Amino acid sequence: MPSPTSSPSRSPFLSVVLDLRDVLVSLKFTIFLLGLSLILVFAGTIDQVNLGIWAVQERYFRSFVIYAQLGGLAVPVFPGGYTIGGLLLLNLIAAHVFRFGFAWRKTGIVLTHLGLIVLLVGELLTGLWQQDFAMRLTEGETKNYAESFRQHELVFIDVTDATHDQVVAVPESLLAAKSPVQHPALPFRVSTRTYYANSTLQMREPAAGAATPGFSSHITAAPLPLTYRSDERNVPSAIIEVAPADAPASTYLVSGHLGTPQAFAHAGRTWQVALRLRRNYQPFSLTLLKFSHDRYAGTEIPKNFSSKLQLTTPDGRDDREVLIYMNNPLRHGGLTFYQAGFENDDRTTILQVVRNPSWLIPYIACTLMTLGLTVQFTLHLFGFVRRRSVLSATAPAAAPEKRRTPRTPAAPLAPLPNRATASRAHP
Numbered sequence: 001m002p003s004p005t006s007s008p009s010r011s012p013f014l015s016v017v018l019d020l021r022d023v024l025v026s027l028k029f030t031i032f033l034l035g036l037s038l039i040l041v042f043a044g045t046i047d048q049v050n051l052g053i054w055a056v057q058e059r060y061f062r063s064f065v066i067y068a069q070l071g072g073l074a075v076p077v078f079p080g081g082y083t084i085g086g087l088l089l090l091n092l093i094a095a096h097v098f099r100f101g102f103a104w105r106k107t108g109i110v111l112t113h114l115g116l117i118v119l120l121v122g123e124l125l126t127g128l129w130q131q132d133f134a135m136r137l138t139e140g141e142t143k144n145y146a147e148s149f150r151q152h153e154l155v156f157i158d159v160t161d162a163t164h165d166q167v168v169a170v171p172e173s174l175l176a177a178k179s180p181v182q183h184p185a186l187p188f189r190v191s192t193r194t195y196y197a198n199s200t201l202q203m204r205e206p207a208a209g210a211a212t213p214g215f216s217s218h219i220t221a222a223p224l225p226l227t228y229r230s231d232e233r234n235v236p237s238a239i240i241e242v243a244p245a246d247a248p249a250s251t252y253l254v255s256g257h258l259g260t261p262q263a264f265a266h267a268g269r270t271w272q273v274a275l276r277l278r279r280n281y282q283p284f285s286l287t288l289l290k291f292s293h294d295r296y297a298g299t300e301i302p303k304n305f306s307s308k309l310q311l312t313t314p315d316g317r318d319d320r321e322v323l324i325y326m327n328n329p330l331r332h333g334g335l336t337f338y339q340a341g342f343e344n345d346d347r348t349t350i351l352q353v354v355r356n357p358s359w360l361i362p363y364i365a366c367t368l369m370t371l372g373l374t375v376q377f378t379l380h381l382f383g384f385v386r387r388r389s390v391l392s393a394t395a396p397a398a399a400p401e402k403r404r405t406p407r408t409p410a411a412p413l414a415p416l417p418n419r420a421t422a423s424r425a426h427p
Helices: 012-025 027-061 081-099 104-129 172-177 361-394 419-425
Strands: 065-070 073-079 131-138 142-158 166-171 188-196 199-203 219-223 237-244 250-255 262-266 269-295 302-312 320-325 330-332 335-343 348-355
Touching (some): 012 081, 027 081, 188 219, 250 269, 302 330, 320 335
Antiparallel strands (some): 131 142, 131 348, 142 166, 188 237, 269 302, 330 335
């Protein structure tokens, strides 16, 4: 007799699908994925010493596969965070669809698992959407942009018009790939000759008879090993070629170490070129009115960091003074401004600017899990009290206790008289 789970008419494809479903909904698969998660977290924590927190996040937790370099070949060695998290999400959803039956007494479990599902989805969206920037403001300075922590961009700025600048930004990834760039707003083609992901600048003697524009005449770039320390950053440099269609090509040294753009003229217009941290412009601006670094009296122990700023919007409807300090950020325009640090003898504040459209999802997930655990505990408590009440009402009456009366000890019997003695006493 065939088993209920197998049928002679079942197609091989359907059998494979059902077998995969059984594996996906099984508790053993859940435990297996949790074990992989523990290994992933342990390996990422250990490797953080070598790669730093940013690289570990990208390599281990925000990737589908972890690769290892064997010679010049990248070999997949372990599933990444996106793969393990996605399988855990599918496992949880499939278990509720195929294995768990809905009942009111399981409402708490359903809410708790729903919160866990929302948390997994929120982490995925955070990894895909979140952007982090930094805004440095000196007292009295106004800015309408924030800068990336690690990413750079090559910019060409047309400064001919005194009222506004026209900026064309080339991502650092195109420089690293050495891909030629021909933008419609640029009257020349840009090519990368040399690119260093991390570099230092060195002085050099100008070549005899060579006419090189900008800093290239007396400065050169040298490569440095990549750094992964949290308190250091990689500063790229590149040698680019600017080739107009009607003029000879020119080469320029651009670097994140150079704080001043290099100017050149072409076709009656004035241009500037620079390699700088990637900027994120906003339709509003912030002005630092005062930065406060409070300390405990008589000590150098920090007590509070705060930035008093003036928020200015284009229409003026939301203009106001704001105070940013620890655990009290500014939320405006889809951005969150946190107090992150200071420099320049307490005259410059450093604000961390975060764009995360999914920032509410973790709060919703924690609320759902808390509600689910509370409901489940309450249902179990009411069930326990109800069972105790039923048992107390239906228990039979106890039989009267039989008491045993202790016996009174009998008086000792008098010894019988000796017959021989009695006969002598009474002849």
